[in-house]
Amino acid sequence: MITTSDIKINKIAKSRVTDYDVNDVPFGKCFSDHMFVAEYFDGKWQTSTISPYGDVPQSYAMSSLHYGQAIFEGMKAYKNDKGEVSLFRPLENFKRLNKSAIRMCMPEVPEEIFMGGLLELLKLDSAWVPTSDSGSLYIRPFLIATDEAIGVKPSESYKFIIITCPAGKYYSEPIKVIVETDYFRAVHGGVGFVKAAGNYGRSLYPTKLAQQKGYQQVIWTDSATHHFVEESGTMNLMFVLGDTLLTPALSDTILAGITRDSVLALARDSGMKVEERKVSLLEVAEAYKNGQLNEAFGCGTAATIAQIVGIGFEGKDFVLPPVADRKFSTKVDETLRLIRKGKVEDKFNWMLKV
Numbered sequence: 001m002i003t004t005s006d007i008k009i010n011k012i013a014k015s016r017v018t019d020y021d022v023n024d025v026p027f028g029k030c031f032s033d034h035m036f037v038a039e040y041f042d043g044k045w046q047t048s049t050i051s052p053y054g055d056v057p058q059s060y061a062m063s064s065l066h067y068g069q070a071i072f073e074g075m076k077a078y079k080n081d082k083g084e085v086s087l088f089r090p091l092e093n094f095k096r097l098n099k100s101a102i103r104m105c106m107p108e109v110p111e112e113i114f115m116g117g118l119l120e121l122l123k124l125d126s127a128w129v130p131t132s133d134s135g136s137l138y139i140r141p142f143l144i145a146t147d148e149a150i151g152v153k154p155s156e157s158y159k160f161i162i163i164t165c166p167a168g169k170y171y172s173e174p175i176k177v178i179v180e181t182d183y184f185r186a187v188h189g190g191v192g193f194v195k196a197a198g199n200y201g202r203s204l205y206p207t208k209l210a211q212q213k214g215y216q217q218v219i220w221t222d223s224a225t226h227h228f229v230e231e232s233g234t235m236n237l238m239f240v241l242g243d244t245l246l247t248p249a250l251s252d253t254i255l256a257g258i259t260r261d262s263v264l265a266l267a268r269d270s271g272m273k274v275e276e277r278k279v280s281l282l283e284v285a286e287a288y289k290n291g292q293l294n295e296a297f298g299c300g301t302a303a304t305i306a307q308i309v310g311i312g313f314e315g316k317d318f319v320l321p322p323v324a325d326r327k328f329s330t331k332v333d334e335t336l337r338l339i340r341k342g343k344v345e346d347k348f349n350w351m352l353k354v
């Protein structure tokens with residue numbers, strides 16, 4: 001692990017935290033005092049720095065802007081009643097970042113840089129971690145190609161950066177989603193299973209069309225047949241059909257969500273029947289007709305559990321049972337919140353104290 005002595009630290013002269021109510025800021029718009037930057041060039045990782053958050057001079061020829069060698073992660077830190085800060089399953093984000101790096105032909109970030117930088121940054125900026133029930137510090141680690149060069153080839157220089165921002169609830173209300181059968185998010189052999197920036201750029205237009213029709217998000221379907229559901233927006237998708245928790249099996253078109261894995265672990269631990277397999281639209285529609293579609297929700301770091309109350313499909317809306325009647329997803333949402341806030345036993349060892 002790199003420690004304070006390996007990171008050049010240039011602290012902010014006066015913290016900006018008192019300019020904000022960290023328990024009440026819009027998501028992703030207010031950044032904490034410091035950022036961590038590690039540089040890669042000449043075939044190896046070089047210096048690491050923590051400095052005041054701010055703009056950096058970078059060439060408009062920077063290769064990540066043109067050829068998409070840009071990957072990222074999203075994770076959160078939480079504060080308990082004693083004011084102690086903990087991270088939720090950070091090593092899973094570390095591993096996934098490097099899975100993305102390999103697929104995008106970028107150098108892997110060593111664990112000591114990822115974890116060492118993260119912990120030092122959080123120690124400095126712990127005052128930015130919200131204390132409210134649903135509050136957390138959203139953490140955005142990302143890796144970008146920085147060669148100043150036009151020409152399609154892997155960059156020879158990179159920056160690994162971590163910035164953070166206080167976050168409250170992502171969706172204030174349950175959401176309505178529409179099944180997308182014209183556009184797709186990912187294709188077999190592509191990059192759907194990694195967090196490449198381009199996956200998000202390509203999703204904006206279909207999402208805009210869905211929003212114009214009154215839905216917050218789309219349900220992505222498989223690119224070959226559009227018969228099978230994959231994810232919803234930037235979340236993994238789950239259903240409770242009868243008394244079974246059902247979710248699409250992981251594949252190279254689905255991002256292996258850490259929240260997904262946590263929800264499945266809690267479900268199995270509670271004795272619930274869990275199925276990870278292909279899920280067809282036909283099956284979901286049949287279950288709805290038969291009154292078996294009891295719950296539907298998206299899960300991911302930003303929202304944790306986003307309750308889905310309406311699903312648009314073939315010109316009709318499936319109207320799902322009210323959130324108050326959803327025993328599984330409301331319980332799992334609360335259990336995750338309590339684990340993260342240190343209010344119940346962390347029996348899976350998910351939390352890492354800063």
Ligand SMILES: Cc1ncc(COP(=O)(O)O)c(C=O)c1O
Pocket residue numbers: 074231233234235236255256257258259260299300301302
């Ligand atoms: C496409 C996609 N699917 C699923 C997820 C959920 O993953 P996680 O639970 O690790 O945040 C995310 C968010 O990172 C995502 O961008």
